[in-house]
Amino acid sequence: MTLNHTGTIELTSDRLCLRPFSLEDTLAFYKYITNCDEVRRYFLIPFHADIHQTETMMEQMVKAYHLKTYNWAVTLKEENSMIGLVRLFDVNDDNASAEIGYALAPPHWNNGYMSEAITTVLNHLFITVGYKKVTADCMSENKASCHVLEKNRMQFIGKTMNGISWLGRSHDILHYSLSREDYLTK
DSSP: OOOOOOOSOOEEOSSEEEEEOOGGGHHHHIIIIITOHHHHTTSOOOOOSSHHHHHHHHHHHHHTOOTTOOEEEEEETTOOSEEEEEEEEEEETTTTEEEEEEEEOGGGTTSSHHHHHHHHHHHIIIIIIOOSEEEEEEETTOHHHHHHHHHTTOEEEEEEEEEEEETTEEEEEEEEEEEHHHHHTO
């Protein structure tokens, strides 16, 4: 099966717009992601002591967009400022699989935004691009992230004890997966 890669195109849902990152997202990315302990507690990204580190990272990320790159800035439809992100990594064309990761700014937690964003992205990946499987990992203590995955019908498939050392602690990692076949039998 050949994948129909689209790269990071704009996707919309009832309340959200998912779009490619731009350099205008630098301040929000710095404030909510790379310099926010609440997010970095679970999202594996280096701490940026100043915005210049984030500017450099954003420039590299924007330059790196190509047909097989999937990195969305999550925004509210009525605003254009970034409130979160969804990205794919470990993309494997041979197996038509990828892993999804995401983060959301704390002021927007508990509104269902990330569940809605993941629903939108999974639909795009399975229906338009043609992926056969999408996986996700999260730290066991990140109950909100587990809930996002389960709400999107991802199945718990295993646990790695002390699977990662992050911020001076070992964390158990929970593994989730959703197949295209299971997705299509909603």
